[in-house]
Amino acid sequence: MLGAWDGIEEFVTVAREGSFTAGARSFGASVTHMSRAVSRLEAKLGSQLFHRTTRSLGLTEAGRIFYETGSRLISEREDAIAAVAAQGSPRGNLRITCSYTLGERFIGPVLREYAHEYPELAIACDLDNDVVDLIRDGYDIAIRTGHLEDSRLVATRVASRAMVTVAAPAYLAERGRPQRTADLKEHDCLVGSASLWHFQRGETFRPEGRWRCNNGTMVLEAALEGMGVCQLPAFYTAAAIADGRLEEILAGECPDDEPIWAVYPRLKHLSPKVSLFVALLRRRLPGLLTGQATTT
Numbered sequence: 543m544l545g546a547w548d549g550i551e552e553f554v555t556v557a558r559e560g561s562f563t564a565g566a567r568s569f570g571a572s573v574t575h576m577s578r579a580v581s582r583l584e585a586k587l588g589s590q591l592f593h594r595t596t597r598s599l600g601l602t603e604a605g606r607i608f609y610e611t612g613s614r615l616i617s618e619r620e621d622a623i624a625a626v627a628a629q630g631s632p633r634g635n636l637r638i639t640c641s642y643t644l645g646e647r648f649i650g651p652v653l654r655e656y657a658h659e660y661p662e663l664a665i666a667c668d669l670d671n672d673v674v675d676l677i678r679d680g681y682d683i684a685i686r687t688g689h690l691e692d693s694r695l696v697a698t699r700v701a702s703r704a705m706v707t708v709a710a711p712a713y714l715a716e717r718g719r720p721q722r723t724a725d726l727k728e729h730d731c732l733v734g735s736a737s738l739w740h741f742q743r744g745e746t747f748r749p750e751g752r753w754r755c756n757n758g759t760m761v762l763e764a765a766l767e768g769m770g771v772c773q774l775p776a777f778y779t780a781a782a783i784a785d786g787r788l789e790e791i792l793a794g795e796c797p798d799d800e801p802i803w804a805v806y807p808r809l810k811h812l813s814p815k816v817s818l819f820v821a822l823l824r825r826r827l828p829g830l831l832t833g834q835a836t837t838t
Contacts, residue, residue: 548579548582548583548586549579549580549582549583549586550583550612550615550616551569551616552565552569552571552575552576552579552580552583553579553580553583553591553608553609553612554609554612554613554616555568555569555576556576556580556592556599557591557592557601557605557609558609558613560599561599562576562577562580562599580592587604587608589602589604589608590602590604590605591604591605591608591609592605610679610680613680614680617634617635617637617680617682631660631662631814632656632660632662632663632814632815632818632819633660633662633663633815634662634663634664634815635663635664635665635666635682636663636664636665636666636682636683636815636816636819637666637667637668637680637681637682637683638653638665638666638667638668638681638682638683638684638685638819639667639668639669639670639674639676639679639681639683639684639685640667640669640670640684640685640686641669641670641671641685641687642669642670642671642757643757643758643759644685644802645667645669645685646669647777647830648777648827648830648831649667649685649823649827650667651826651830652819652822652823652826652827652830653665653667655822655826656818656819656822660815660818663815668681671735671756673686676695676805676806676807677694677807682806682807682813682815682816683804683805683806683816683819683820684804684805684806685700685802685803685804685805685823686802686803686805687703687800687801687802687803688800688801690803690805694807694808695805695806695807695808696805696806696807696808697803697804697805698803698804698805698820698824699801699802699803700802700803700804700820700823700824700827701801701802701823701824701827701828701831702799702800702801702802702828702831703775703776703777703799703800703802703831704775704776704796704799704800705740705773705774705775705776705796705797705799705800706773706774706775706776706779706783706790706793706796707739707771707772707773707790707791707792707795707796708765708771708772708773708774708779708782708783708788708789708790708791709729709765709768709770709771709772709788709789709791710765710766710767710768710787710788710789711786711787711788711789712768713730713765713768713769713770713771714789714791716768717729717730719791720771720791720792721792722792722795723739723741723745723747723792723795726739726747726749726771729770729771730751730752730753730769730770730771731749731750731751731770731771731772732749732751732753732754732761732764732765732769732770732771732772733749733750733751733753733754733755733761733772734754734755734756734757734758734761734772734773734774735756735757735758736773739773740773740797741792741795741796741797742794742795742796742797742798745795749773751770753769753770758774758775758778759778761774761778762774762778762779762782765788766782766787766788771791775800777831777832777833780833802827802831804819804820804823806820
C-alpha cells in the first residue's frame with residue numbers, strides 16, 4: 543500500500559523543474575526513481591498528471607490542480623516541522639507577493655538580507671499590483687497597504703508611508719496654487735493607481751485629468767515636466783521636493799500616514815520563516831522608506 547506522501551514530492555519537483563532529468567537532479571535521485579514514483583502516484587489517483595512525449599513534458603489539467611495542492615501540502619508540512627523544531631530556523635520555501643514599486647525599491651533589499659541570513663530557505667517573490675488570494679494561490683505572505691478585508695488573514699503593521707500632493711513650480715506659477723482641496727477641480731490632475739486622493743478629516747477628492755497611469759514613476763515624471771498636480775507616496779517625491787523641482791501643496795491637509803501591512807494566512811504566523819521575516823521587515827522597512835536605513 544502506498545504511503546500518504548509517496549510520489550507527491552517527486553511529482554512536484556518534476557513539475558517545477560520541467561523535466562524528469564532536471565527534477566531528478568534537484569531531488570537528488572535517479573531519473574528511474576522519479577519516473578516510477580510519479581507513475582505509482584498516477585495509478586493511485588487514477589489520473590494522468592503529465593502529457594509525455596519524447597521531446598516535451600507538460601501538465602494535464604489534473605496535473606495543474608494537483609501541483610498547486612501538492613506544493614501547498616509540502617509547504618504546510620515544512621511549516622509544521624519548522625514550527626516545532628528546537629532551533630526554529632527558517633527552512634523550505636517562502637512565497638511572497640507585493641506591488642511592483644514596494645518590491646523593487648524596498649522589499650527586495652530586505653528579502654536579500656533574509657536569504658543571506660538563512661541559506662536553507664528558498665525564496666520566490668512575485669510582483670503584482672493586483673490583490674491575489676494568498677490561500678488559493680499558496681502564498682506565505684503579502685505586503686499590502688490601506689484597509690484590509692479578508693478575515694482569513696492576519697495583518698501585522700510593519701511600516702507606514704506618507705502621502706503628499708505636489709506640482710512643479712512652473713505649473714503653479716502658471717495655474718496658481720490650490721488653497722483648498724476643492725480648488726483641485728480647476729487643475730490638471732495626474733492620476734495614478736488610486737481613484738481617490740485622501741486628505742485630513744477623511745476628506746477625499748476624485749482626480750480627473752488627461753494623464754492617467756498605474757505607475758508612480760511615470761506620474762512623478764509627468765509632474766516634474768509641469769503637466770499637473772499629483773498625489774504620491776513621499777518616497778517618490780522627497781528628492782524632487784528637496785532640490786526644488788517639485789513643491790508640496792495643501793500641506794496642511796495631508797492625510798494620516800498610510801499603514802503598510804505584512805499579511806499572511808492565520809496558521810502561517812506559527813512558522814519561523816514567516817514570523818522572522820515579519821520581524822525583519824519591522825526593523826528595516828521604516829528606515830528604507832525614509833532613506834534612513836540602519837545596518838543593525
